[in-house]
Amino acid sequence: MNLGAFSISLTVKDINKSKEFYEALGFETLGGNIEQNWLILKNGDTVIGLFQGMFEQNILTFNPGWNQNAENLDSFTDVRDIQKELKAKGIELKTEADESTEGPAHFTLEDPDGNQILFDQHR
Numbered sequence: 001m002n003l004g005a006f007s008i009s010l011t012v013k014d015i016n017k018s019k020e021f022y023e024a025l026g027f028e029t030l031g032g033n034i035e036q037n038w039l040i041l042k043n044g045d046t047v048i049g050l051f052q053g054m055f056e057q058n059i060l061t062f063n064p065g066w067n068q069n070a071e072n073l074d075s076f077t078d079v080r081d082i083q084k085e086l087k088a089k090g091i092e093l094k095t096e097a098d099e100s101t102e103g104p105a106h107f108t109l110e111d112p113d114g115n116q117i118l119f120d121q122h123r
Contacts, residue, residue, distance in 0.1 A: 001085055002077045003119070004064035007040070007047035015039065015052040022048065031070060040070070059116040065123050072123060079105050079121035097121075 012018040015037050019029075022041050030047065032039035037052035045068045049061065065076045080099045086109070087093065094116075097105035106120040 001082060002064070003062040003082065004073075004076060004121070005047065005062070005066040005068050005070065007049055007061045007063070009049040009051055009055075009059040009061050009118070011055055011058055012050050012052050015050055018050045018052075022050070042068075057116060059118050061118045061120060064119065064121045078102075079107065079119050082119055083107050 010018070015034060019034065019039060019041070022043075025043065027041035027043040027046075027048065030040045030042040032049070038054065039050045041048050041050065047068060047070075063070075064079045064082060065073055067073055080097050080101075083093065083097055084099065091109060094108040094110060095106075097107045097119075104122055106118060108119070109117050111117060
């Protein structure tokens, strides 16, 4: 099962301070909108998202259909197929994608320690 591009979505108190900090570590802006309080930063193959005021805790994020440069892949495992496989393994989901649809969709779950995991397909 290919889960897609991986990033960690960080909840931050001050997006400008966080941007400055991560740029000092060598990260560069890949996307986002600082006026809307979110940015995607990249250093090598490592991708992080900075999100101010959007959620309460950090989230592990997988993006089926994308590579680590947020570029579309020709072939990928649809988020609904990943969801079906995880459910068949007995993994409890917090939210589910509508399996009767196509295109963009997402679902969420938590690991045994309560860490949030988001599967977010954009196409």
